[in-house]
Amino acid sequence: MELLERIKSPADLRGLGPLDLDRLAGEIRALLIERVTRNGGHLGPNLGVVELTIALHRVFDSPRDSVVWDTGHQAYVHKLLTGRVADFATLRTRGGMSGYPCRAESEHDLVENSHASTALSYADGLAHARQSRGDPGHVVAVIGDGALTGGMSWEAVNNIAAAPGRPLVVVINDNARSYAPTVGGLARHLAALRTARGYEEFLERAKHTLQGVPAVGDTVYRALHGAKKGLKDFLTPQALYEDLGLKYLGPVDGHDRTAVEAALRRARAFGGSVVVHCITEKGRGYAPAEEDARDRFHAVRAAPVPGQPPAAGQTWTAAFGEELLAQAECRPDVVALTAAMLEPAGLLPLQRALPARVVDVGIAEQHAVTCAAGMAMGGLHPVVCVYATFLNRAFDQVLMDVALHRLPVTFVLDRAGITGDDGASHNGIWDLAALRAVPGLRIAAPRDRATLRRRLDEALGTEDAPTLLRYPKGSLPADLPALERIAGPDDTTSVDVLARTGEDVLLVAVGALGGACVAAARELDDRGIGCTVVDPGWVKPVPRALVELAGRFDVVVTAEDGLRAGGVGEALAAALRDARTVPRELRVLGVPTGFLEHASRAELLDECGLSSGRIAEEAGRAVADAAGRPPLKGAV
Ligand SMILES: Cc1ncc(C[n+]2csc(CCOP(=O)(O)OP(=O)(O)O)c2C)c(N)n1
Ligand SMILES: CC(=O)[C@@H](O)[C@H](O)COP(=O)(O)O
Numbered sequence: 001m002e003l004l005e006r007i008k009s010p011a012d013l014r015g016l017g018p019l020d021l022d023r024l025a026g027e028i029r030a031l032l033i034e035r036v037t038r039n040g041g042h043l044g045p046n047l048g049v050v051e052l053t054i055a056l057h058r059v060f061d062s063p064r065d066s067v068v069w070d071t072g073h074q075a076y077v078h079k080l081l082t083g084r085v086a087d088f089a090t091l092r093t094r095g096g097m098s099g100y101p102c103r104a105e106s107e108h109d110l111v112e113n114s115h116a117s118t119a120l121s122y123a124d125g126l127a128h129a130r131q132s133r134g135d136p137g138h139v140v141a142v143i144g145d146g147a148l149t150g151g152m153s154w155e156a157v158n159n160i161a162a163a164p165g166r167p168l169v170v171v172i173n174d175n176a177r178s179y180a181p182t183v184g185g186l187a188r189h190l191a192a193l194r195t196a197r198g199y200e201e202f203l204e205r206a207k208h209t210l211q212g213v214p215a216v217g218d219t220v221y222r223a224l225h226g227a228k229k230g231l232k233d234f235l236t237p238q239a240l241y242e243d244l245g246l247k248y249l250g251p252v253d254g255h256d257r258t259a260v261e262a263a264l265r266r267a268r269a270f271g272g273s274v275v276v277h278c279i280t281e282k283g284r285g286y287a288p289a290e291e292d293a294r295d296r297f298h299a300v301r302a303a304p305v306p307g308q309p310p311a312a313g314q315t316w317t318a319a320f321g322e323e324l325l326a327q328a329e330c331r332p333d334v335v336a337l338t339a340a341m342l343e344p345a346g347l348l349p350l351q352r353a354l355p356a357r358v359v360d361v362g363i364a365e366q367h368a369v370t371c372a373a374g375m376a377m378g379g380l381h382p383v384v385c386v387y388a389t390f391l392n393r394a395f396d397q398v399l400m401d402v403a404l405h406r407l408p409v410t411f412v413l414d415r416a417g418i419t420g421d422d423g424a425s426h427n428g429i430w431d432l433a434a435l436r437a438v439p440g441l442r443i444a445a446p447r448d449r450a451t452l453r454r455r456l457d458e459a460l461g462t463e464d465a466p467t468l469l470r471y472p473k474g475s476l477p478a479d480l481p482a483l484e485r486i487a488g489p490d491d492t493t494s495v496d497v498l499a500r501t502g503e504d505v506l507l508v509a510v511g512a513l514g515g516a517c518v519a520a521a522r523e524l525d526d527r528g529i530g531c532t533v534v535d536p537g538w539v540k541p542v543p544r545a546l547v548e549l550a551g552r553f554d555v556v557v558t559a560e561d562g563l564r565a566g567g568v569g570e571a572l573a574a575a576l577r578d579a580r581t582v583p584r585e586l587r588v589l590g591v592p593t594g595f596l597e598h599a600s601r602a603e604l605l606d607e608c609g610l611s612s613g614r615i616a617e618e619a620g621r622a623v624a625d626a627a628g629r630p631p632l633k634g635a636v
């Protein structure tokens with residue numbers, strides 16, 4: 001890494017010759033492979049942008065020029081070239097380097113949000129600001145072909161194309177994949193452009209040959225070149241960009257640094273918005289990634305830590321995939337939708353068995369939700385399968401396109417709750433609080449495989465309202481059978497009792513925190529504090545059986561892997577107030593409102609007071625506090 005260690009800023013790149021630059025690319029790849037296979041992270045995407053990032057930082061002058069990375073998972077090389085080689089060993093570790101751009105780490109980093117399809121909007125705003133302030137320099141946005149399938153990208157293109165003289169360069173990092181091959185008409189359009197590379201090479205050869213022919217050669221070449229636009233439009237419909245008013249350069253081999261630099265220099269000199277279309281290969285330079293048909297090592301897991309047992313057992317995602325397939329085999333009306341996360345959301349079994357019953361809309365959650373509304377209006381029962389954090393993007397669609405019409409759409413949110421390593425914007429902590437405001441939407445949080453199966457069945461059996469299931473990242477816990485079931489008006493409003501060592505405190509466990517709450521009850525029992533642990537299953541609306549049960553306890557503690565503010569605990573507190581059965585002590589445990597720094601899920605759960613030890617601590621304190629306080633029953 002002798003060369004890479006000398007790079008303290010992009011300026012150090014400009015003194016290097018071609019051989020050193022090639023050597024530098026090799027050193028970067030070696031470091032990416034060594035470190036990311038150990039710490040985990042986005043190996044494939046970053047191997048695919050080594051030459052592109054070197055070229056970009058040689059042509060443009062960050063941070064005088066602004067560089068925005070869409071989604072940001074492919075910014076490791078950018079970090080290595082902007083003075084962070086020494087910190088790279090701490091990638092994705094608590095207190096270490098983030099796996100995404102991070103403003104606190106560097107003035108070269110602007111956008112921390114890992115939600116895709118935002119870069120062009122940021123870039124339009126940054127360029128507008130530069131123009132209105134008279135600031136020199138450019139804005140460069142690097143966006144993947146997958147992120148280009150997101151609607152926001154085209155809202156931005158529509159505006160960028162209408163703004164004359166924007167000092168904006170859009171670099172399309174086209175590796176033809178999101179996780180899987182990119183889907184949709186746009187993917188076909190980009191594929192057509194990719195084949196244009198052969199056309200450009202043909203034209204170069206023709207130019208060289210014809211210009212060697214005396215007298216007529218040059219005339220013929222000029223005629224051919226004049227026909228180029230028409231021929232190229234016919235062969236390679238890049239008119240999409242140019243008819244919109246954007247200059248299009250490309251396609252360029254994104255691994256030919258010299259060619260990328262030449263295209264970027266042309267773009268920089270153009271004096272208006274330019275699209276530079278780079279063809280890259282996800283996983284380039286590392287055979288196991290290049291040969292990985294699944295997702296080209298899009299995101300690799302951290303290597304097992306010596307002495308720590310690797311994550312064992314089936315994941316929530318795999319279990320859901322099996323349960324959904326079982327349902328779909330009996331229910332021809334069930335159709336699953338994904339937003340470019342088919343395998344990550346567990347839909348591979350269904351796609352393999354019943355391919356027509358899985359729809360991948362690209363990175364387009366808003367379209368997924370309203371398309372599902374249309375499917376439901378058409379008599380189907382759609383299942384929208386997304387990561388919890390990404391449903392934030394489609395709140396209005398859930399509210400006004402689905403719930404307003406009381407449509408039987410089922411949402412399944414994977415990675416609900418704290419996810420940890422992927423930073424603040426990947427935690428799925430907003431769903432319970434945000435969606436509590438959606439009239440008629442019913443929400444369930446399964447605690448294990450058996451309740452996942454049961455809640456999915458109940459959700460798919462609900463035809464007069466939208467339903468939603470949510471579960472966390474990682475391995476399924478062991479099944480946690482109910483000791484007894486406290487019946488409600490119907491089976492979906494009953495409450496499962498998971499543990500009963502006494503009645504000093506009622507512990508309400510939401511979903512996957514059932515195990516932690518049962519463990520907390522054991523700790524409390526050892527300290528002579530009797531606990532009853534219950535799991536309501538359906539948490540919206542709050543089951544009446546839960547309100548009646550909680551109204552009989554002096555101390556109630558709720559625990560949820562989601563925002564405390566506006567979550568399930570606060571909904572129960574409001575119901576107890578309405579029933580005038582407020583307990584002496586009511587503690588609502590949840591994630592504080594804020595953005596969590598990256599760390600492991602376990603570390604952040606403990607930090608938020610949601611590990612079994614922390615839950616036991618808080619419940620013990622609540623019992624102690626209640627002992628010295630008169631009963632509040634009946635108080636408002
Ligand atoms: C709104 C949103 N939905 C889903 C994701 C999950 N996701 C992360 S990276 C990725 C694929 C991105 O593909 P592309 O933009 O082509 O970048 P590449 O990985 O190919 O470099 C997806 C779907 C996301 N980050 N944001
Ligand atoms: C940026 C990106 O790809 C994220 O969606 C992230 O990698 C998700 O990671 P997991 O699928 O491991 O939760």
Ligand SMILES: [Mg+2]
Nearest residue numbers: 144145146177
């Ligand atoms: Mg891509």
